[in-house]
Amino acid sequence: MDWVNAIVQGVLLGGLYALFAAGLSLIFGVMRLVNIAHGDMIVAAAYLAMVVVQATGLHPLASAVLAVPLMALFGYAMQRLLLNPTIGKDLLSPLLVTFGISIILQNGLLAGFTADSRRLAAGGIETASVEVLPGLSLGVLPVMVFAASVLIIFALELVFYRTPLGRAFRATSDDQEIAQLMMIDRRHVFGMAMALSSAIVAIAGIFLAIRTNFDPSSGPARLLFGFEAVIIGGLGNLWGTLAGGIVLGVAQAIGAQISPGWQILAGHLVFFLVLAIRPRGLFPRMD
Amino acid sequence: MGTAFTIQRSTRTSRVTAIVALLLVAVLFAAPWWAGRANVRLLGEILSFVALASLWNLLAGYAGLASVGQQAYVGFGGYALFALAMFLGVHPLVAIAAAGLVGALVAIPIAPLLFRLQGAYFAIGTWVLAEVFRLSFAQVAALGGGSGTSLPVGIVAGIAADRALREMLLYWSALAIAVAAVAFVVLLLRSRAGLALTAIRDSEIASESLGIDIWRTKLLVYVSVAGLTSMTGAFIFLQKLRISPDAAFSVNDWTAYVIFIAVIGGIGTIEGPVVGTILFFLLRETLADLGTTYLILLGAVAIFVMLRAPKGLWGLVVQHTGITLVPVRRRVVFPKNS
Amino acid sequence: MADALLALSGLKAGYGDFQALFGIDLELRAGETLALIGANGAGKSTLLRAVTGLVRCAPDMVRFEGAPIGGSRPDRIAALGIAMVPEGRRLFRSLSVEENLVIGGERAPKGEWTLQRVYGLFPILAEKRRSPATALSGGQQQMVAIGRALMANPRLILFDEISLGLAPIVTKDIYAALPAVVATGVSVIVVEQDVTRALSVAQRFVCIQEGRISLAGRPGEHDRAAITAAYFGMAH
Numbered sequence: 113m114d115w116v117n118a119i120v121q122g123v124l125l126g127g128l129y130a131l132f133a134a135g136l137s138l139i140f141g142v143m144r145l146v147n148i149a150h151g152d153m154i155v156a157a158a159y160l161a162m163v164v165v166q167a168t169g170l171h172p173l174a175s176a177v178l179a180v181p182l183m184a185l186f187g188y189a190m191q192r193l194l195l196n197p198t199i200g201k202d203l204l205s206p207l208l209v210t211f212g213i214s215i216i217l218q219n220g221l222l223a224g225f226t227a228d229s230r231r232l233a234a235g236g237i238e239t240a241s242v243e244v245l246p247g248l249s250l251g252v253l254p255v256m257v258f259a260a261s262v263l264i265i266f267a268l269e270l271v272f273y274r275t276p277l278g279r280a281f282r283a284t285s286d287d288q289e290i291a292q293l294m295m296i297d298r299r300h301v302f303g304m305a306m307a308l309s310s311a312i313v314a315i316a317g318i319f320l321a322i323r324t325n326f327d328p329s330s331g332p333a334r335l336l337f338g339f340e341a342v343i344i345g346g347l348g349n350l351w352g353t354l355a356g357g358i359v360l361g362v363a364q365a366i367g368a369q370i371s372p373g374w375q376i377l378a379g380h381l382v383f384f385l386v387l388a389i390r391p392r393g394l395f396p397r398m399d
Numbered sequence: 400m401g402t403a404f405t406i407q408r409s410t411r412t413s414r415v416t417a418i419v420a421l422l423l424v425a426v427l428f429a430a431p432w433w434a435g436r437a438n439v440r441l442l443g444e445i446l447s448f449v450a451l452a453s454l455w456n457l458l459a460g461y462a463g464l465a466s467v468g469q470q471a472y473v474g475f476g477g478y479a480l481f482a483l484a485m486f487l488g489v490h491p492l493v494a495i496a497a498a499g500l501v502g503a504l505v506a507i508p509i510a511p512l513l514f515r516l517q518g519a520y521f522a523i524g525t526w527v528l529a530e531v532f533r534l535s536f537a538q539v540a541a542l543g544g545g546s547g548t549s550l551p552v553g554i555v556a557g558i559a560a561d562r563a564l565r566e567m568l569l570y571w572s573a574l575a576i577a578v579a580a581v582a583f584v585v586l587l588l589r590s591r592a593g594l595a596l597t598a599i600r601d602s603e604i605a606s607e608s609l610g611i612d613i614w615r616t617k618l619l620v621y622v623s624v625a626g627l628t629s630m631t632g633a634f635i636f637l638q639k640l641r642i643s644p645d646a647a648f649s650v651n652d653w654t655a656y657v658i659f660i661a662v663i664g665g666i667g668t669i670e671g672p673v674v675g676t677i678l679f680f681l682l683r684e685t686l687a688d689l690g691t692t693y694l695i696l697l698g699a700v701a702i703f704v705m706l707r708a709p710k711g712l713w714g715l716v717v718q719h720t721g722i723t724l725v726p727v728r729r730r731v732v733f734p735k736n737s
Numbered sequence: 738m739a740d741a742l743l744a745l746s747g748l749k750a751g752y753g754d755f756q757a758l759f760g761i762d763l764e765l766r767a768g769e770t771l772a773l774i775g776a777n778g779a780g781k782s783t784l785l786r787a788v789t790g791l792v793r794c795a796p797d798m799v800r801f802e803g804a805p806i807g808g809s810r811p812d813r814i815a816a817l818g819i820a821m822v823p824e825g826r827r828l829f830r831s832l833s834v835e836e837n838l839v840i841g842g843e844r845a846p847k848g849e850w851t852l853q854r855v856y857g858l859f860p861i862l863a864e865k866r867r868s869p870a871t872a873l874s875g876g877q878q879q880m881v882a883i884g885r886a887l888m889a890n891p892r893l894i895l896f897d898e899i900s901l902g903l904a905p906i907v908t909k910d911i912y913a914a915l916p917a918v919v920a921t922g923v924s925v926i927v928v929e930q931d932v933t934r935a936l937s938v939a940q941r942f943v944c945i946q947e948g949r950i951s952l953a954g955r956p957g958e959h960d961r962a963a964i965t966a967a968y969f970g971m972a973h
Contacts, residue, residue: 146519148467197706204465207519208662209705211467215655215698219691279832279840286829289791292811293821295844295889332650336530339523343516373545377534380527384512387524391515 115369117248122365124251126358127258128323131316132338133345133353134265135309141348142281142305143199145206149214151335153310156217157183157317158326159225162232172234172322180314187310191303199302200288214331221328232321257319261357264312265350271308281305333376340383346393355395359386416724427574431567439566443573443638445680450580450631451653452660452672454624457584460667461596462620468525470654471532472502472625474647476632478536481642484554486541491550491558495572495633502629506622514617526650533648547643555640573634580627585669585725587623592616655697662701665711669725674713742767742924743788743893744800748807750787757783759948765893770925772939772956774932776968780948781928782824785895788926789821790814801893816844818892822899824928826882828870834881835866841885848890849921855884858914876907883914893924900931912938932964946970 136150147153157179164175194213198205240252272278283291284301292298320326320334337360345356360379367378386394427446430439451473459465479498483489489497509528516524537545559565587593595616632653636642646652656679664675686693708715717723741764748761757780765771775781786792788799789811796805806814820841828837838855856863859880865873870881879899886894900908908931915938919925929935936942936956944952944967952959952967959967 140520144518146523148522194702194706203463203518204459204666205705205709207465207467207522208658209702211655211658212698212702212705215651215701216695219694219698223691223695276840276843279836279843282831283829283840286831287827289811290823290827290829292791293789293815293823294840294885295812295815296840297810297812332526336523336527339520340527343520343524347517373534373538377531377538380531380534383527384531387512387515 115366118365118369119362120248120250121254122362123358124254124258124361125365126341126354126361127254127261128316128319128357129337129341129360130261130354130357131257131264131312131319132334133341133357134261134268134350135312135316136335136338137342137347137350137353138268138312139305139309140342142285143302145195145199146210146339147306147309148207148210148335149217149331150210150309150313150338151333152214152217152221152331153183153187153313154317154320154334155326155328155331156221157314158232158321158330159221159230159317160314161318161321162230165232172232172318176315176318179318180311183314183317184307184311187313188303188307190310191306192299195306196299196302218328218331225328227327227329229325229327230321231325232318234322238322253319253323257323260315260319261354264315265354268308268312268350277301277304337379340379343393344383344386346396348397349393349395352393352395352397356393359394412722412724424574424578428571431563431570436566439570440638441680443570443634445676446573446577447631447635448657448660448676448679449577449673451628451657452664452676453577453580453584453669454628454631455654455657456661456666456668456672457587458620458624460661460671461588461593461600462617463600464617464621465519465522466525467522467650467654467658468527468529469624469628469657470648470650470652471525471529472506472628473632473635473653474529474536474644474649475505475532476502476629477636477642477647478542479629480633480637481542481548481550485551491554491637492568492572495576495630495637498633499626499630502632503622503626506625507618509625510618510621513621514614529648529650533644536647537644543643545644547641547646549641550637569634569638573638576627576631576634580631581669581673583623583627587620588669592619596620651694659697659701661711663704663711665713665717667710668713668717671711671713675711678712740766741800742769742802744803745784745788746798746800748784748787748794748798750783750792750794750798752783752792757948758787761945761948761950763943763950765924765926767892767924768919768922769941770919770927770939772935772942773926773928773945774930774935774942774964774968775945775951776970777930779945781945782897783948784945785821785897785926785928788814788895789819815889818889819895820886820889820891820893821895822879822882822886822897824897824901826875826878828878828881828885830869830871832870833866834862834868834870834873837870837881838862838884838888842888842890845889845891850887850890852888855887858887858917859884874907875903876910879903879907879911880914883911883918887918891923893926894918896925896927896929898928898930900929900934908934932968944968 132154136147139145139147160182161172161175161179164170164178165172190213194209195206198209238253241249242252243249272281280291280296280301283294284296284298288298340360341357342353343356344359345352345354359382363382364375364379368375427442430442434442451469455466455469476498479501480491480494483494483497484491513521513524513528536542542548559568588596599613599616636647660675660679661672663678664673665671686696704711743765745761745763748758749756751757761784773781773784783792787794787807790809791811794807796807799805799807801817801819806817829840832840835852838852842850861877862880862884865877870878873881899911903911912934927935927938939956941955942953943950944964946967947970951970952963
């Protein structure tokens with residue numbers, strides 16, 4: 113039963129990883145940009161949620177009302193001011209600018225909140241669980257996170273395939289030059305992509321804050337988990353990303369069953385294994 | 400009417416550079432006699448960063464392999480040195496070279512895996528690799544596990560009889576590594592592979608159609624950079640005498656600083672990393688007391704340079720004076736007439 | 738001239754160190770169809786790219802309805818009412834046929850051209866509306882590219898090499914649709930290597946050779962030899 117339990121917890125954990133991954137995958141899809149600060153933005157959102165809760169007394173989950181628009185605004189401004197000037201030049205410039213942003217965010221959080229580990233109390237839902245089978249219980253929060261990630265991926269698909277903004281995203285991704293001839297301002301489209309990515313980051317940050325301890329240096333690991341979910345799942349396929357997150361979560365859970373030191377390592381090794389045998393991921397998009 | 404021309408690489412400035420560089424190496428070689436003990440140690444550290452930055456610059460600036468995970472090889476080199484010295488009794492100075500060899504060998508099977516990641520995703524892949532190394536070495540009990548280990552006193556004493564000589568030998572190995580790294584970059588860029596790299600940088604598709612094997616050229620660069628980075632890592636931790644997974648595979652120490660150096664000095668130039676290292680250490684020696692503010696400042700400066708002067712400080716110098724100290728480009732020279 | 742819709746004066750443009758155009762003067766009136774001819778590499782495409790803002794030039798070099806637009810952002814220029822059917826069609830491959838048409842018009846003012854009218858002009862597209870744009874034949878893709886440009890209800894439409902890579906019979910079909918386009922009062926510049934084809938639809942032509950205008954006039958005003966000379970740069 114221990115193993116079944118571990119696998120079930122791993123699947124649910126995969127939902128959180130898919131949330132980390134969705135925003136990353138979105139901006140790579142639209143502008144081929146990899147945001148190294150992605151993980152640090154998740155952690156910054158966790159702190160933002162904490163500040164909102166302390167200042168307003170809102171329930172942590174309700175802090176999204178403020179955290180989501182604020183993060184989206186931050187993402188839009190960051191894209192317009194810092195990243196757009198580097199787009200289209202070469203691979204290195206945007207990458208290194210996001211690396212710089214990552215350093216600034218990490219140390220900014222360190223200066224503002226110290227290196228102490230934090231956690232956001234959410235009135236008991238973080239510890240509540242339901243026993244579905246004898247010996248197998250599901251945590252309420254992990255189930256909520258998983259459901260949220262399914263909903264968010266569903267909503268993202270709708271935006272991508274059913275709205276003018278989504279059409280602009282896809283057109284810009286296909287052919288930036290011709291997209292401009294369709295009166296699309298790519299600077300704005302890129303800004304909107306980063307804003308949307310950052311809105312998802314905010315939700316991921318809130319869940320992270322309730323689910324686990326976090327500190328200013330927690331960002332890079334979240335970036336790597338999200339990235340691994342994207343690659344394992346297959347580029348350009350959001351449902352694949354969810355599957356990738358689940359594979360990663362299960363691998364980590366099984367690793368942890370073997371030995372605590374193996375939890376994260378097992379996830380990384382599965383990532384390299386997938387890269388070795390299925391370089392395009394488990395569910396590559398059909399073209 | 401055919402015009403005669405010759406292909407020229409050296410210029411008068413470059414010959415002067417070669418002489419000045421030789422003099423500089425000679426002066427640096429003599430450092431133990433003109434600098435204090437603490438300064439020699441600092442010089443050793445500076446030289447190790449010259450090596451790391453030059454190698455990263457070759458990888459990212461010339462070969463388009465934007466790695467943010469070179470700490471994998473710094474740490475691996477350090478651990479390899481500790482393992483070779485502690486378990487096999489290899490003399491530490493010999494172990495520096497051996498660590499480089501092992502690092503290169505390890506990189507051979509890794510490169511094809513990482514090369515499967517397209518564009519910027521390669522960067523994150525290199526970081527995952529570094530994490531795999533960090534977590535794996537944390538599992539090795541014989542090397543102290545997660546808390547790390549110190550080099551046994553007996554081994555340290557075995558480097559040389561007295562402390563002064565030991566420090567001199569260590570310093571000279573740093574000098575040798577830095578000179579080797581810079582010379583390797585210059586020679587590689589002047590070789591056939593260097594021409595191929597320039598062609599790849601200009602247009603990957605065009606160079607492929609010219610029959611340049613991009614994959615093999617990148618492999619060559621990745622593996623040799625891994626080897627030399629491992630050697631540098633071996634030196635760094637031999638000087639520190641202590642190693643732990645977190646210190647060995649620190650992304651801040653071995654990648655963030657190195658990228659900062661290359662960015663402010665000038666990515667894609669030979670001189671940039673050297674200029675950048677000097678600037679970095681000037682900043683560090685004056686501002687490091689500021690702590691987190693100092694790091695925020697470094698990040699902000701790097702972003703500012705990327706946006707406003709993407710060729711860095713050395714790029715500005717070249718733009719305003721036209722000087723290239725170390726020409727790696729061939730230029731076509733037509734005889735002056737009429 | 739105040740009544741010119743598009744006026745190029747001394748247009749110089751190029752890519753990096755390479756200059757492709759060396760001072761082009763050209764005017765186009767509302768409702769006029771102009772053929773732009775010239776050999777491969779003469780600078781025809783660069784001219785269209787300068788007009789659409791994809792290649793930079795000085796503001797005064799390109800005027801649209803009297804306003805300087807040279808070097809403006811491509812999306813701003815498009816919003817003024819200049820549409821292009823690019824060389825090689827360049828449809829958005831992750832968009833369906835209908836989405837390709839819709840995206841052409843959704844930021845533009847409403848006008849005569851709607852989805853229904855485009856489908857009326859090219860009935861086959863209505864059948865394939867849900868297919869990915871890249872699943873179509875070359876000729877059908879060209880129809881989508883034309884429809885995409887029409888959906889913007891432009892004042893000026895630029896056709897870049899629309900017959901390139903298409904079978905003659907398909908080219909004929911595509912050209913058969915042009916009168917319906919012109920009838921709405923839109924101005925047209927047609928870039929073609931197929932001179933006869935281009936001259937057959939135009940009221941005026943301009944021949945470019947190595948970045949300069951080598952001959953201009955009305956079809957029929959010059960004999961074939963003169964046009965051939967202007968085209969290939971042979972002395973006559």
